[in-house]
Amino acid sequence: AVVSTQSTGVFNYTDFLNVLVYDGRVNRGLLKIGSSLVGVNLLVGVYLVVYLSYIRNKPDWTNHTHPALIPVATLCACVGLVLCTVALWPVWGFLTLPILFTLFMGLVMLATLLPV
Secondary structure, three states: OHHHHHHHHHHHHOOHHHHHHHOOOOOHHHHHHHHHHHHHHHHHHHHHHHHHHHHOOOOOHHHHOOOOHHHHHHHHHHHHHHHHHHHHHHHHHHHHHHHHHHHHHHHHHHHHOOOO
16 A cells, blocks of 8 residues: 555656656657557566466466566566666656656556456
């Protein structure tokens, strides 16, 4: 509950959505590439966890099915985080990393509340 509250507070205090959409200091090209790479990471996670575990009923997908997807998802997440940080650095400076980390942890906590 604490992380969700912190994430909501950071989202509102930084006016995150308006900054992403309207602020001219944001490097849009890097933000689009970084967001796309984070999206690839999320899609791989949904495929492995939801599709293979729940729909196809393969509980042992980590050992036998698509072993290269986890390193690919990790690489996409790391590069996406760096690109998003560089794209948003002109707006918040050194506070960009704590802001993005807090919002990411809030998203992770929100994902744990989904009924699957």
